[in-house]
Amino acid sequence: MKETFSGKRVLFVTGKGGVGKSMLSAALGISFHRAGHRPLLVEFFPDRRLEHIFKIKAEPYQETGIEKGFTYINISPSDALAEYIRRQLVLDVISKFVINTKFYRHFSNTAPGLKELVAVGKLYDLEKKRDDEGAYLYDPIIVDSPQLGKFVPFIRTPQSVMNMFRIGPVRKEAEKVNSLILSDRCSVVIVSTPDEMAITEALEAKRELAAMSRPALGAIIVNMAVSGTISITDTGYYRTRLNTIAENQAAQEAILGAVEVFITYANIEKKAVRGLNDAIKGIPVLTLPFMEMDEDELSVADSLSFSVDPLVTGAP
Amino acid sequence: MKEQPEVIVCVGTGGVGKTTVSSAIGMTGALGGKKTLVMTIDPAKRLAQSMGIKELKNTPTPVPLKALQQCGQPIRGSLDAMILETQTTFNNLIKKYSSSPQKADAILNNSYYHYVSGELAGSEDYMAMEKLYEIKKDYDYDLIVVDTPPARHAINFLTAPNRLIQLISSGVLKWLIRPSTSMSMIGFNILNRAPQKIVKLLKSYVGLEIVEELTEFFSEFNDLYSGFKSRAKEVHDLLASPRVQFYMVTAPTREAIEEAVYFYSIMKGYEIHFAGFIVNKIHPLLYNDAGRAQSSRIIRTLDQDDPLRITLEQTLTMDSIALHDQELIAYLKSKVRSQKIAYYLSSLIMDRELMNLCSLVTIAQALDGILG
Numbered sequence: 001m002k003e004t005f006s007g008k009r010v011l012f013v014t015g016k017g018g019v020g021k022s023m024l025s026a027a028l029g030i031s032f033h034r035a036g037h038r039p040l041l042v043e044f045f046p047d048r049r050l051e052h053i054f055k056i057k058a059e060p061y062q063e064t065g066i067e068k069g070f071t072y073i074n075i076s077p078s079d080a081l082a083e084y085i086r087r088q089l090v091l092d093v094i095s096k097f098v099i100n101t102k103f104y105r106h107f108s109n110t111a112p113g114l115k116e117l118v119a120v121g122k123l124y125d126l127e128k129k130r131d132d133e134g135a136y137l138y139d140p141i142i143v144d145s146p147q148l149g150k151f152v153p154f155i156r157t158p159q160s161v162m163n164m165f166r167i168g169p170v171r172k173e174a175e176k177v178n179s180l181i182l183s184d185r186c187s188v189v190i191v192s193t194p195d196e197m198a199i200t201e202a203l204e205a206k207r208e209l210a211a212m213s214r215p216a217l218g219a220i221i222v223n224m225a226v227s228g229t230i231s232i233t234d235t236g237y238y239r240t241r242l243n244t245i246a247e248n249q250a251a252q253e254a255i256l257g258a259v260e261v262f263i264t265y266a267n268i269e270k271k272a273v274r275g276l277n278d279a280i281k282g283i284p285v286l287t288l289p290f291m292e293m294d295e296d297e298l299s300v301a302d303s304l305s306f307s308v309d310p311l312v313t314g315a316p
Numbered sequence: 317m318k319e320q321p322e323v324i325v326c327v328g329t330g331g332v333g334k335t336t337v338s339s340a341i342g343m344t345g346a347l348g349g350k351k352t353l354v355m356t357i358d359p360a361k362r363l364a365q366s367m368g369i370k371e372l373k374n375t376p377t378p379v380p381l382k383a384l385q386q387c388g389q390p391i392r393g394s395l396d397a398m399i400l401e402t403q404t405t406f407n408n409l410i411k412k413y414s415s416s417p418q419k420a421d422a423i424l425n426n427s428y429y430h431y432v433s434g435e436l437a438g439s440e441d442y443m444a445m446e447k448l449y450e451i452k453k454d455y456d457y458d459l460i461v462v463d464t465p466p467a468r469h470a471i472n473f474l475t476a477p478n479r480l481i482q483l484i485s486s487g488v489l490k491w492l493i494r495p496s497t498s499m500s501m502i503g504f505n506i507l508n509r510a511p512q513k514i515v516k517l518l519k520s521y522v523g524l525e526i527v528e529e530l531t532e533f534f535s536e537f538n539d540l541y542s543g544f545k546s547r548a549k550e551v552h553d554l555l556a557s558p559r560v561q562f563y564m565v566t567a568p569t570r571e572a573i574e575e576a577v578y579f580y581s582i583m584k585g586y587e588i589h590f591a592g593f594i595v596n597k598i599h600p601l602l603y604n605d606a607g608r609a610q611s612s613r614i615i616r617t618l619d620q621d622d623p624l625r626i627t628l629e630q631t632l633t634m635d636s637i638a639l640h641d642q643e644l645i646a647y648l649k650s651k652v653r654s655q656k657i658a659y660y661l662s663s664l665i666m667d668r669e670l671m672n673l674c675s676l677v678t679i680a681q682a683l684d685g686i687l688g
Binding site for chain 1: 329330331332336466567569571572600602603604606607610611613614617623624626627628629630631633634635637
């Protein structure tokens with residue numbers, strides 16, 4: 001597998017609800033960091049999943065170090081809008097006045113798309129940041145994005161705003177943000193589970209993205225697969241083997257029963273993943289193992305990070 | 317005595333299988349001889365396909381239950397399905413409450429309307445309720461099952477009608493319509509003689525259009541205010557009636573269970589009839605204690621790369637996930653009053669197979685005891 005994300009500055013991680021989107025964003029971050037990159041993990045307020053996984057306390061809207069060269073930010077739309085207004089009004093005193101008025105609060109809640117636009121717009125600023133040597137400060141930016149169904153409207157926010165504003169500063173802001181999102185510096189990662197429903201939704205999303213042409217789909221990760229490790233799906237094999245090892249008949253039947261349920265899962269799953277592979281050409285599909293749910297989410301993210309290494313380093 | 321519900325509302329966070337559970341509840345109604353309707357918000361067409369319908373519309377479409385003969389189910393009732401389209405429902409409301417067709421058109425053609433009607437906080441939730449109210453009035457279903465929009469916090473669904481009304485009646489709209497008279501009410505008095513300057517600044521830097529277009533939009537919209545308000549009250553009264561029962565659909569993940577506990581704790585503040593929890597996506601236990609011990613013992617005697625060992629290790633992993641599910645369910649039980657017992661549905665296998673009407677029946681049969 002070659003480096004799937006080589007040259008990509010922003011990775012949007014999305015997927016159906018409950019598939020482990022945040023966990024995979026965390027795993028990708030850890031993997032990039034281990035490979036010598038300086039990743040930035042982004043999530044949007046009020047979500048705080050990543051904060052929880054990394055056991056950090058971050059001020060909203062403040063870039064917070066997870067480790068050296070590994071950063072986190074929680075973007076809250078209200079803070080993003082306040083920053084935008086501050087920048088536009090230049091004079092801090094006036095902007096403080098404006099932001100503290102009731103009018104502003106009502107306005108910011110009603111003005112269509114503005115908050116969402118500036119929240120996505122924050123990515124544009126973060127992407128531009130450089131260190132003292134002129135290298136990118138964050139590379140790449142990994143965005144734990146809204147779930148499928150809300151994802152395409154999310155990345156189309158600048159476009160929707162542009163449709164409403166033909167001229168003016170908001171239009172300019174939207175164009176600027178759009179130029180990043182619809183560039184080949186961005187890539188989308190869809191997280192799925194190996195069941196037919198989730199895979200169908202992932203394929204629908206793939207079609208929607210293809211219709212937009214950019215950002216391109218970079219990879220599909222099939223999470224929580226039990227079938228990855230099973231090589232023999234013939235129950236006869238297990239019966240024969242157990243016959244010679246199990247202590248007694250009852251034990252043999254009990255274990256065989258468990259193996260049969262497991263094989264049923266594995267077969268259904270294999271079929272679904274095969275369907276996905278057939279429908280997807282030229283896009284890497286990475287299947288990740290079903291993991292024991294540890295109370296310690298960071299250790300789960302850590303182990304998963306090794307599984308996503310092939311996408312990051314290009315190693316087989 | 318427990319009253320037979322005429323409406324069942326399924327709430328829950330995303331990813332717990334709410335749409336599938338709602339459809340299965342609808343199926344229990346149809347199997348029990350009721351004239352049933354399922355209203356879903358599922359954006360994917362997958363559910364419609366599973367029921368043998370090409371595409372769901374904003375009006376009830378019959379589900380071809382003939383297919384059920386192949387899974388040996390006698391058909392006693394009927395099942396219709398429809399999808400909730402926020403936009404269409406909103407459009408119809410505008411038409412209904414506008415004083416004239418011209419006024420309705422002014423709103424429907426406003427460049428912000430389409431954006432606002434789709435994105436306005438809570439409009440999706442509210443329109444679901446609005447449609448329910450309309451269907452309840454215009455049709456004679458014995459049972460209507462409502463699949464609510466996925467919300468990070470399920471409670472959003474209950475607060476949506478009020479939030480929408482509050483927004484419509486909020487000060488900013490009054491200001492936008494009559495800036496000269498009401499400006500002091502909403503905070504500009506502190507700036508006293510300078511407000512126009514600030515507004516001018518804001519206008520020029522955020523964009524003049526936005527304020528002007530919004531003014532036009534909301535002054536038209538204001539017209540509808542009283543109609544919306546009384547309608548919201550009727551919708552609210554329907555939701556509070558004992559004929560409407562709420563189920564919380566959840567799944568055995570830490571996040572989903574915490575959300576369910578949270579929902580339960582604040583639900584009491586609302587006049588709704590909560591019927592119970594449905595815990596979906598539970599993994600089946602693969603072993604009893606003895607079998608588990610035996611399996612572990614055998615693993616220790618085998619080589620690392622023995623296919624039997626690898627498979628047995630996987631069965632134990634899966635089994636431990638099932639045990640973890642049970643812990644989470646026990647936790648949920650400990651947090652809710654005894655009469656609001658948590659109900660479980662083990663459907664992982666169903667979930668992973670190709671969904672069709674027969675698989676919906678299987679889930680429905682598992683649910684039947686719960687709803688009975």
